[in-house]
Amino acid sequence: MASICIQRARLSQFHPQLPYLILPPRLNHSHNHFNLHLHLRYASSKGKSHARPPSSAQPAEKRVPSTSSTATTTLADDINPPPSTRPADLVVPESLPPSAPAADKLKYYIAVGRAYVSFYKTGLKNVYHNYRASLPIRRSLGIPSYLPTSPPPNLFYAKSKSKSPKSDSNSKSTEKALLEATRTTRSTFQLLHRAAHDVRRMIPFTLILIICGELSPFVLLALGSAVTPYTCRFPRQLEKYRRQGIVRKRAALSAHSAAASGSITHPGFGSDEEMQVLARFVRRDWIARASGEEILRACAALGLAKTHVRPGWMGGLLYRRRLKAYAEYLALDDELMRKGGGVSALEGAEITVAVEERGGYGVADGEEGWEAERVRRRWLEKWLSRSK
Incomplete structure (x- = not known):
């Protein structure tokens, strides 16, 4: 008392x-x-x-x-x-x-x-x-x-005064043409x-x-x-969350690789293959047609779920909407980041936050100080070039 x-x-x-x-x-x-x-x-x-x-x-x-x-x-x-x-x-x-x-x-x-x-x-x-x-x-x-x-x-978008373009197979480019x-x-x-x-x-x-x-x-x-x-x-709490993110992402991407190609090999932290998979997870057309199991693996890799080992119906019923909202958040953040000066204008602390929000856990594992920041900046630059 x-x-x-x-x-x-x-x-x-x-x-x-x-x-x-x-x-x-x-x-x-x-x-x-x-x-x-x-x-x-x-x-x-x-x-x-x-x-x-x-x-x-x-x-x-x-x-x-x-x-x-x-x-x-x-x-x-x-x-x-x-x-x-x-x-x-x-x-x-x-x-x-x-x-x-x-x-x-x-x-x-x-x-x-x-x-x-x-x-x-x-x-x-x-x-x-x-x-x-x-x-x-x-x-x-x-x-x-x-x-x-x-x-x-x-x-945060203002509707463009131009006429609506014709329908395109890429819904992401169509939406960018309509919104500014x-x-x-x-x-x-x-x-x-x-x-x-x-x-x-x-x-x-x-x-x-x-x-x-x-x-x-x-x-x-x-x-x-x-x-x-x-x-x-506090720092120990943030480090624990990063360690958990690395474990979740490795398990989710290994399960995704096993379901797609039969191989349980993780593509490697920071590799082009890993970024390609993560970038696909936040594409709105992929989210709309993905199965419940795929949605769960995407959410676990991006830090939106604690594990991908859950019933498939939960992915389709609960996590699909969460992943869609998160993809819209990242798309806007990417656009505003490019308009604000790009990766070179970001502070070091913001680089770490932005990389982890996009599932980049472990990309600078084993590096410290400026070298770790340099690796994260390169990874984020590749991400922004892919999300255009």
Whole structure:
């Protein structure tokens, strides 16, 4: 009971009716500041020129040993969403040797707990700021403002004034001829998408923090991403999700290869054969005619299902619609990415997110630092060239 009271006191700055949170006056004043920048940024994206708003970075949390900070929500360009849509930095103290005194070990664990509390507080603040900043943009697009749903991709398209072309066997090219992505930029699109994604997880995530206290990181590591906003996922949790994605994709693609050619050999991470299969999985004409088993394998390879070993009727009845919506999301994201400057304009952190969203788990396995980023950039460039 005492632990619950302590955690409630730590999170007393948040309103119990989430996702509408009440923060201290200092933060409420700051969110109005960058809200104005985002609104002006979106309005300027409709014209011929784009004025870059001034920086409004939030001050870093002065907690030791964590260096987590509330990142700026200003849209600095047309392709990279604000840093506040990604997890902040988490730095924990160095581990002690086994021979360390008991008092030092106690201080170490207290410092680790404080680092995670600071990290989670920063993540929650970023969720609040991102959602508040997305409200005027949602209203301007005609999206319900107070429903934390991800906006469908068709709302970001403007119908072309040209006459409808004749029917083509390639439905994807026909749809591109009818629609023109001119209503927003990738940075704005990703801000709206990630803000809605994180707000939906606020209530269960905050309840876990209140009830579990310092044990929350272990509970969240076990539950996975279903209840954790993206801004609150610590490095070990992200790495676990990547490892699981690699295992799921290898099993799903091996099963797909066995069903198609009788061979259970995986095509190899990052290979052209693997990309060809992944690109086929997000083609809307393939999704429409694929069997339930094929839909399940596609969803598992793209991270939309935990396993492909499920009854075939579930693929046709439940997962086909999910895969179709995800394919529309990736098609729009690809188009906006090309219009925003391509892969070369993406930040390193955004490269990792974009590659994993397209099923590129394991493409840079065994590489680190700049070499891993270079491999991912090449993979994403090939993907964009295929999805034209």
